[in-house]
């Protein structure tokens with residue numbers, strides 16, 4: 340048994356079975372036809388994937404490979420810096436962006452380091468999770484001094500992935516039987532983040548997790564993973580953890596909480612986690628696509644009727660986000676806020 344800080348050790352029922360990734364079960368969707376305007380077929384493939392898995396991979400997505408390689412290079416260069424240098428851009432009480440190595444998921448420490456940056460700089464968010472507090476805070480990014488091309492590369496990459504995220508929103512709107520522009524308005528002042536995840540080799544990969552089981556809180560996640568593998572999705576029917584096989588230059592897309600609510604549970608925000616290994620470091624780059632802070636999240640009207648009533652009470656995205664963000668960074672006694680807290684009991 341390796342020696343790791345007990346803060347990282349998962350309860351026995353959450354410890355991973357380390358299995359090799361032989362098959363790819365998650366649907367792979369080719370977006371090349373998007374530009375020809377024939378979106379019906381891909382919208383329907385996406386709809387099926389969102390129902391069954393809440394996850395799919397996309398190829399021919401339009402984000403230049405050369406740019407992805409450059410962003411992976413600056414991320415690696417940043418995490419390679421001495422810890423004192425990384426801590427110069429550390430997350431603090433006033434600003435949650437920047438470097439962090441003490442994230443907890445479900446109150447167990449994750450075996451990883453992260454760097455977070457806002458896609459809109461500045462981004463407006465509620466000052467507190469209190470429902471009656473109307474104060475808004477402006478957040479701006481922290482940028483490291485090294486590597487020197489870090490900021491520009493990240494901004495360029497975020498712009499390209501954002502285009503893909505809007506494309507996917509259109510296809511998801513169509514897949515729900517709504518007009519292509521149905522969801523786009525919710526993202527006019529989007530509050531999303533680009534994150535660099537660095538998972539160092541772990542001496543006890545059977546006891547810890549890179550990221551513990553969780554669902555993403557936003558609308559949609561567009562994730563670049565390298566060739567190491569480690570992401571696992573909980574299959575709804577069997578409860579089994581299914582690994583996502585890395586496909587070079589593909590993006591992994593997952594439905595997050597607001598989309599589950601907008602779709603009135605037609606689509607799932609699936610539980611997922613990351614296993615680590617003792618040999619290779621792993622990098623991943625999620626782009627978390629979040630609505631504007633003032634958006635009220637509730638099941639889309641066109642999906643609700645007498646036979647099929649709304650399954651959720653509405654909630655304000657900004658308050659939900661700030662509530663979750665505040666609770667991610669420390670060990671708490673209680674579970675942080677989740678969409679099931681808004682679920683109607685009928």
Ligand code: OGA
Pocket residue numbers: 534536550555562564569570611612613623624625
């Ligand atoms: C996350 C996440 C998966 C990965 O950061 O929310 O699920 O493969 N990451 O790093």
Ligand code: NI
Pocket residue numbers: 553554555611
């Ligand atoms: Ni996640």
